[in-house]
Amino acid sequence: MNAQAPALQDPRLNRPEPLAPPLGDGGFFQRDRSIHPPAHAPGYKSSVLRSPRQSLLSLEGSVSEITGPVFGHNDLGPLDNDLIRNYAKDGDPVGERIIVHGRVLDETGRGVPNTLVEFWQANAGGRYRHKKDTYLAPIDPNFGGCGRALTDDTGYYYFRTVKPGPYPWRNYVNSWRPAHIHFSVFGSGFAQRLITQMYFEGDPLIPICPILTTIPDKDALDRLVAPLDLNASAPFDSLAYRFDIVLRGQRSTYFENRTAGN
Amino acid sequence: MPQPLNYLKETASQTAGPYVHIGLIPAMAGFDIFEKNFSNVLTTPDTEGERITLEGKVIDGTGTPLRDVLLEIWQANAAGRYNHPADRSAGALQQEFRGWGRAGSDFESGLVTFETIKPGAITDRAGRTCAPHINVWIVARGINIGLNTRLYFSDEEAANAADPVLNLIEQPIRRSTLVAKRSERGGKVVYSFTINLQGPEETVFFDV
Numbered sequence: 001m002n003a004q005a006p007a008l009q010d011p012r013l014n015r016p017e018p019l020a021p022p023l024g025d026g027g028f029f030q031r032d033r034s035i036h037p038p039a040h041a042p043g044y045k046s047s048v049l050r051s052p053r054q055s056l057l058s059l060e061g062s063v064s065e066i067t068g069p070v071f072g073h074n075d076l077g078p079l080d081n082d083l084i085r086n087y088a089k090d091g092d093p094v095g096e097r098i099i100v101h102g103r104v105l106d107e108t109g110r111g112v113p114n115t116l117v118e119f120w121q122a123n124a125g126g127r128y129r130h131k132k133d134t135y136l137a138p139i140d141p142n143f144g145g146c147g148r149a150l151t152d153d154t155g156y157y158y159f160r161t162v163k164p165g166p167y168p169w170r171n172y173v174n175s176w177r178p179a180h181i182h183f184s185v186f187g188s189g190f191a192q193r194l195i196t197q198m199y200f201e202g203d204p205l206i207p208i209c210p211i212l213t214t215i216p217d218k219d220a221l222d223r224l225v226a227p228l229d230l231n232a233s234a235p236f237d238s239l240a241y242r243f244d245i246v247l248r249g250q251r252s253t254y255f256e257n258r259t260a261g262n
Numbered sequence: 263m264p265q266p267l268n269y270l271k272e273t274a275s276q277t278a279g280p281y282v283h284i285g286l287i288p289a290m291a292g293f294d295i296f297e298k299n300f301s302n303v304l305t306t307p308d309t310e311g312e313r314i315t316l317e318g319k320v321i322d323g324t325g326t327p328l329r330d331v332l333l334e335i336w337q338a339n340a341a342g343r344y345n346h347p348a349d350r351s352a353g354a355l356q357q358e359f360r361g362w363g364r365a366g367s368d369f370e371s372g373l374v375t376f377e378t379i380k381p382g383a384i385t386d387r388a389g390r391t392c393a394p395h396i397n398v399w400i401v402a403r404g405i406n407i408g409l410n411t412r413l414y415f416s417d418e419e420a421a422n423a424a425d426p427v428l429n430l431i432e433q434p435i436r437r438s439t440l441v442a443k444r445s446e447r448g449g450k451v452v453y454s455f456t457i458n459l460q461g462p463e464e465t466v467f468f469d470v
Contacts, residue, residue, distance in 0.1 A: 029269075031469065036275045037406035044277070046404030049323035050459050056469035057430060062386050064397050064412075065470040067346035068336060069362030077297035087295055107270045120285025130281045131292040132330070132369070144295040146285045182278065182285055189348070190336045191470040193408060195401055197276040211277060214406055220274040246270045 026251030027061025028191045029107055037214035044210045045171055061191055066250070068190040071116040073150060080148045083121075083161035087144030094140055095124025095162030099240040100198070101232055103155040104185055107249030111155025117245075118184040119159065120146040126167030126177075135167050160238060163200070171210050178205035178212065187247040198243045199225045275407035280330050282401060283366050287332070290366045302365035304335075304378040309359050311340030311379030316413065316442065318455035319372045320400060325461075327372025331402040334364040335376055335413075342382030342394070351385040380451075383421060393421035393428065395440075400457065410468045413455055416443045431466055439465040 037044075039051035059065065079086040084093060100119075104112040122128045122145065125137035129145050145164075149157045164179045180197045187193065199206055206212060206225065215221045223246075232240035283290040289299065305313065316335070319327040338344045338361060343353030345361045359379075367374045384392040393414055400409040414422050422428055428437045442453035457465045 028470075032272065033469075035271055039406055039409075041406060044404070044406070046277075047406055048404075050328070050402065050404035051406075052409065052464060052467050053460050054464050054466075056467050059427060059430070059468045059470050061470065062392070062427070063344060063349050063351070063384060064336070064338075064392075064395070065410075067344040067348050069360055070346060075298055075300075080296060087293075105270060107272060109268075109270055118285050120281070128281045128284055129291060129293055130284050133281060144284075144288070144293060146288055146295060148285075148296075182276075182282070184278075184286060188346075190397055190399065191410075193334070193399055194273065194275060195278045195282075195408060196273050215274045215276075217274070220271065223271070224274060224276070246273045248272055249269065 027066060028189060028248040028250050031248060035215070035217045035220035038216070041214035044214050047214070061189070065191040066189040068186060068188060068192070071114070071150060071186070075116070076148060076150065081157075081159035083143070083145065083147045083159065086147060088142045091142055093123065093143035093162050095143075095165075097160070097238040098163050099158060099160050099232060099234065099238050100181065100226070100243055101156070101158035101229075101240060102226075102243040102245065104151050104157065104187075104245045104247065105155055106187070106192075106247050110249075111151070111153070112187055112247055113151055113153045113155055115151050115155075115188065116148060116184075116186045117151060117157050118146070118148040119161075119181050121161065121164040121181040122167055124162050124165050126165030126179075137165070137167065166203075166205055175210055176205050178203040178209050183243075183245065185245055185247060189250070192247040194245070194247060196245070197224060198241075200241060201225055201227045277403060277406055278332060278401035278408075280403040282330075282332050282403075286364060287366050290369075300364055302363050302374075302376045304337075304359070304361065304363040304376065306358060309339075309379055310356060311381075312451065314378060314380050315450055315452045316374075316376040316378065316396070316455065317452055318374055318442070318457065320367065320374070320402070320457045321459060321461075323460035327367070328402055328459075329367055329369050329372045331367045331372070331374070331400060331405075332364060333367075333374050333376075334362065334399045335378070335396050336399070337361050337378065337396040338381040338384050338394075340379055340382050342384045344384075350387075353382060353385070380415065386426070390426055391421075391424070393418050393425035395425075395427075398457075409459075410470045411457065411465055412440050412468070413442045413453070414440050415453060416441050436466050439463060 229242040341353035
């Protein structure tokens with residue numbers, strides 16, 4: 001990006017803005033678990049032995065959950081959101097140059113400002129720079145495959161990278177992951193902590209991915225698929241994909257009518 | 263039709279996968295990329311409080327430790343105060359103690375360790391005192407949505423017995439799954455924990 005922000009400076013959501021109650025410090029909205037993959041999802045075999053079988057104990061958000069770590073620009077380096085440059089040794093990494101951008105919002109539609117977003121991915125050939133990845137596609141000497149950014153005051157983030165490739169993995173004998181980028185997001189409270197994956201519009205591996213199809217809700221699955229965003233692309237340089245991330249909303253405390261100890 | 267509410271929906275969780283280290287602990291993946299890295303050491307020489315080592319494993323349904331798991335912890339300081347604006351309790355804030363860290367398990371043994379301080383008792387928003395505890399978040403390959411649990415301290419028996427969250431657990435026997443055991447090793451205080459994902463001693467996980 002040569003220190004330039006991508007073209008879209010003031011991204012607007014293409015959907016109605018919900019009414020946002022005043023920002024409070026109540027607990028977070030009850031998590032709608034029907035849109036998340038269940039812990040035990042036998043089609044994704046690794047989940048079978050790693051899924052709790054007892055009911056989760058519901059905990060009204062206490063101070064331990066509505067608080068969470070705060071990060072600042074001091075935690076980051078200048079190239080942290082530039083995966084094309086942050087590990088370059090003797091040239092640019094191989095692959096389709098892309099910009100990924102979007103907003104971190106909460107369920108009320110408000111941007112989540114100054115929150116840490118971390119991302120990691122395979123290289124253009126589908127190989128991770130990880131000592132445990134043995135896929136035959138080569139490591140790219142100029143690509144690390146990770147980065148991070150803080151959202152701005154409106155919840156906006158962006159980074160540039162190369163489009164990751166699909167790769168095979170051991171689930172069924174011929175299982176392939178669609179191209180994807182992993183995202184880790186914090187929010188303002190530890191109860192908002194989320195890891196997810198972004199997929200690319202039009203990828204034919206999406207509907208047959210054993211991990212993606214653990215999500216029982218079709219709309220929730222579609223919301224993980226980033227559309228091509230031609231308006232945010234850099235002509236003769238990079239295409240762009242748009243990926244908004246929604247974290248849990250926070251209840252307001254309109255009235256302080258609880259007596260102490262209650 | 264009533265008026266639409268138009269809330270957005272939370273983004274669906276996906277597994278962190280086996281290569282989570284690349285993004286969150288690149289040194290464990292085998293390379294050096296960032297100038298500044300997050301780690302499993304929460305303390306600096308100036309941090310106030312009793313130095314402790316947290317040490318434990320996450321165990322799958324066959325009794326085998328997960329060797330590709332990542333844990334994050336979030337805790338109050340020694341005065342029981344979280345370093346976050348929504349904690350309005352009276353305990354003194356220590357600005358340089360963030361209270362957060364992350365660690366990957368050892369690729370051979372599955373052992374996870376943190377170097378931190380023992381947090382103080384916490385005052386919740388209703389004014390109740392809560393036993394000292396550390397909040398834990400667990401992700402890994404095969405874990406579709408991060409698991410939330412807590413660690414309490416074995417030498418806080420009275421505080422634990424009065425803790426409002428531990429008392430939400432119906433079966434007293436399950437409360438012990440959240441209590442890390444104190445020992446001393448070479449002059450260091452170590453709290454040991456085991457997180458069982460399944461089985462008769464399955465750890466209590468929270469829907470926070």
